[in-house]
Amino acid sequence: MTQPRWTNRPPGSNWGDFGPDDQIGRLNLMDRAKVKQGLAEAVEGITFCLSLPLDYPGGSGLNPRRKPPVVRPTLREGAVNFNATIPGASDVLCDDLAILHLQYSTQWDALCHVGGQFDTTGDGNTRKVFYNGYRAGEDIIGPDAMDDAGVGPNMKPHSTSQATALGIENAAAHGIQGRGVMVDLRAHFGDDRTLVNYDMLMRVMEADGVRVEQGDMLVLHTGFAQVILDMNKDPDEDRLHNACAVLDGRDARLLQWITDSGVAAIAADNYAVEGYPATPGEGCCSTLPLHEHCLFKNGIMLGELWHLTPLADWLRANGRSRFLITAPPLRLPAAVGSPVTPVATV
Structure with a gap:
């Protein structure tokens, strides 16, 4: 049997009321x-x-860690994929990406x-810990290195940060x-x-x-x-x-x-x-x-x-x-x- 995440819940909490594994x-x-x-x-x-x-x-006056969204076109075969055409076809295509501070x-x-x-x-x-006893470092995992966080020139395409x-x-x-x-x-x-x-x-x-x-x-x-x-x-x-x-x-x-x-x-x-x-x-x-x-x-x-x-x-x-x-x-x-x-x- 898996050990429970908690045996002692915070005063005034409802941990466990919707089940031991509830996440909503x-x-x-x-x-x-x-x-x-x-x-x-x-x-x-x-x-x-x-x-x-x-x-x-x-x-970023409300929160210096949160920035406005960045919206940019994607690339198509080495060119900007916005108002783009395909040789021999009549289509005009636009496609973009966004970097969002959620x-x-x-x-x-x-x-x-x-x-x-x-x-x-x-x-x-x-x-x-977080709601229902889910634990930092086990269930909610963050990166150890600063180059795996934030947005900058050394930004990695994938982060190790995740809330499992x-x-x-x-x-x-x-x-x-x-x-x-x-x-x-x-x-x-x-x-x-x-x-x-x-x-x-x-x-x-x-x-x-x-x-x-x-x-x-x-x-x-x-x-x-x-x-x-x-x-x-x-x-x-x-x-x-x-x-x-x-x-x-x-x-x-x-x-x-x-x-x-x-x-x-x-x-x-x-x-x-x-x-x-x-x-x-x-x-x-x-x-x-x-x-x-x-x-x-x-x-x-x-x-x-x-x-x-x-x-x-x-x-x-x-x-x-x-x-x-x-x-x-x-x-x-x-x-x-x-x-x-x-x-x-x-």
Whole structure:
């Protein structure tokens, strides 16, 4: 019998609740019944693209490690394969490639994006682990050498980095489609930087008559992606880091509500869903406590930098908060995140 990966799970986690080898977490709650509930919301047949253009925000002011995409033609027999012709044929051909930082723009975080250091066996030694006890160095493997990471003149064509567990392809294979529920924070807090705690979130939901049920996707409109669009790929760095609402990841009551709500996933139009870095906490703790709670402890995927303003405006004008959401990531094996072009249908 294979030894279990863990005998001691983090407090407040759901490790093992969906099985010892589960790799999709709370997406298990986005089942056939939840898909049908989502389909029932698509009564008008109006669709909304919830993705920014993938070359936004522009520059690397949000995250210096993430760069805009590079799109280039491929080669055909030693020539540029764009507006290319084939001798003796009438075809005109274009073919290209892309170098993508997978979490530069509208994205999903895979469950292996953020882990934690925790004593999973009770022997007093902490280990680098991820959701459901999958281990760094065994299940999520990174290269040892810098020339096998990043982009540069010595870039190798293949990397030894891979997530043999918890990669984004697991969510893609399951499918992300169901009922989305909008909470319109921008309508209540505007575009000023606002740290939203449990009490504030509950007041907004009560005022707008929003109900979130098990298996729903919670979608948070802050207006941040619209602010980015309005900067036209020339963002003001101070504005990038000081605009719009973010969740307070240090608020224990808010984290407990996320657990109790049964949400299958959370998506927002801001940079990290939560305020980053988080407000100081007591003792040694995560700089991304909501990421820790969602990705690491409870298998709740996070979507970031979605473009939600047109959908939010339509829903408010029509007295609605629910819609069909279809948001599959790329089925890219071993990736820790993925661009996504979500579609909402009302």
